[in-house]
Amino acid sequence: MNYNFRFEILLRYQAEILQGVLLTLQLSVLTMVFGLVIGLGVAIAAGSPSKWLSVPARFYVETIRNTPLLVQLFIVFFGLPSLGVRLSADLAAVIALSINMGAYGAEILRAGFESVRRSQIEAGRSLGLTAAQTFRHVVLFQATKAIYPALASQFVLIMLATCVVSSIGVTELFHQAAFIDSRTYRSFEAYTLITLSYLILTLAFRALFSFIYWAVFVRRPAR
Amino acid sequence: MIREFAGADVVYLLLAARWTVALALVAMLGGGLLGLVIAALRIVPFKPANWLAILYINLIQGTPLLGQLFIFFFGLPLIGIQVDAWTAAAISLSIYAAAFFGEIWRGALQSVSIRQWEAGASLGLTYGQRLFYVVLPQALRVAVAPTVGFLVQLIKNTSLTALIGFVELTRAGQIISGATFAPLRVYLVVAVVYFVICFSLSQMSRRLERKLHVAR
């Protein structure tokens, strides 16, 4: 092998990489927020006794979970203009990612609410709490604690998944690999560096989420 | 030349879907074998082996598959292995799948209580007999549904190989879409084909889960 690895020339692109990281994080956070809002609605609809709500909700979840994100993205970005809906790449990315996350969010939330035992609700009601008070003081904390790990790992999954939106030209972190590649012709180094940047982000977020879990759910407030 | 999206194009997409399935099968086999090794490294009572497996799993699960694909696509030629998109995709997806299979199977093995090992031991069964007759049959029941469930992820993730130019279902969709300028219809057909494959697997996974959960 007589290839000279030249990772050092990539150092010139710190600004681009940083900008990519910021956009990736923005995309991830927006996706998480919108996805959970959609997911909450879908979870409630799916659990509703009305077939008019539950059937479409389940159809949505199954459709999204059984097709690739990349194809969903292409439908939104390349397909919708045929219907007269023209979206910028950034907007198409946020919409496709949020719709995708909505299906997973619905499943996570449903599992979370199911995890709170009926007896806990009964205990709350038998103490004279109203349904809303029981939800607020009994169910919410336990359910949040139950779904937190799934939400935390879902965030990392989203962050890693956002790189597919580079294929429609969103200049997030993964797109910077192609950009650096086009400037330096150092494809291997560029993609390795960018891929490992995701590893750093993943590890940093996992550590952050573990700390938050400890601070919120494990640590007892000092008395 | 722009033409209509026609029946022949649907046939082309279906033929391309064979490559999606073939790639997933190769990754399932390659990843399955490597995954067994990862699961074994993860549970043997030898710390450096555990660390190696954990490093591997974190490296694969902590980075985007798309990045891994590009690294193999551009990296293998550098160490003298000329690869086409198919080879890079097959290797990369196998390595990716191994990390997940390894974790699923480790979890399944560890879900069998230590008491079952002890009960086997107290009857005089050797380590191998305890593993094969007592623990593995129970672990298999636990592992089947999530393993089939992961195949859905695998099928969906083969779509990323379109971005390194491997002509499977999604890439075929891009090609037809470019030729016909009917992207919405083309990608909807593509989505339907994925859905049929993945939904069948999902349902199978669910049925297996229910069946194995009820049966012993």
Add this chain to the structure above:
Amino acid sequence: MSLVELTQIRKSFGPVEVLKDVSLKVEKGEIVAIIGRSGSGKSTLLRCINGLEQVQAGRILVAGIDVTARNADLNVLRERAGMVFQSYNLFPHLDVERNVTLALKLVKKLDREAAGKIARDVVARVGLAEKLHAYPDELSGGQQQRVAIARSLAMQPALMLFDEITSALDPELVGEVLRVLEGVAKEGMTMMLVTHEMNFAKNVADRVIFMHEGRIHEDGPAREILQTPRTAELGSFLSAVLH
């Protein structure tokens, strides 16, 4: 030579010393009940005898096999010393018959027919002939524990170890398991039982060992020990469990 011979056993879990210099001999045919508070080391003692725990010091001989030797063949030991656990530990993927025949086929190398015959015999002895093809989760706790006893009995061990086998059972199921134990005792099996059933210890065991803080605190004929405890520790333990 005694069937079981423990010489100056020491066992710790991390910094906690669970067994402190325990020596003990059990003769063939003896029925020994081991009693004591939780944490006194009685279960650990049994697990050490079966090689499920390794000791830090001392020597354990069971039927002439040195359990503590570096190259001890624990599988041969376990063929001779059967063990029944508090949590039954039946194999959930196998029915009653196959739970019993598994080790007969694999360890004793019996063919299917011979193993099946033994299985039917021991399962009948614990009164579950009609449950031969039931799976563990179709049985009550008491029935599962009786199958576990049958499974161990089928190996024709020289010694049987019972680790609090009625503690996980509902009170109304304890009796049926104790009756099976009594039957096994009458056949002359050497038995060591960790138990909280004082009446059973008094009526069935020949000998009672009271463990206290990792040591054998009292050791003697069952009735004598239980009726007239010599030490204050045993006295207070007995009045705590009997009232």
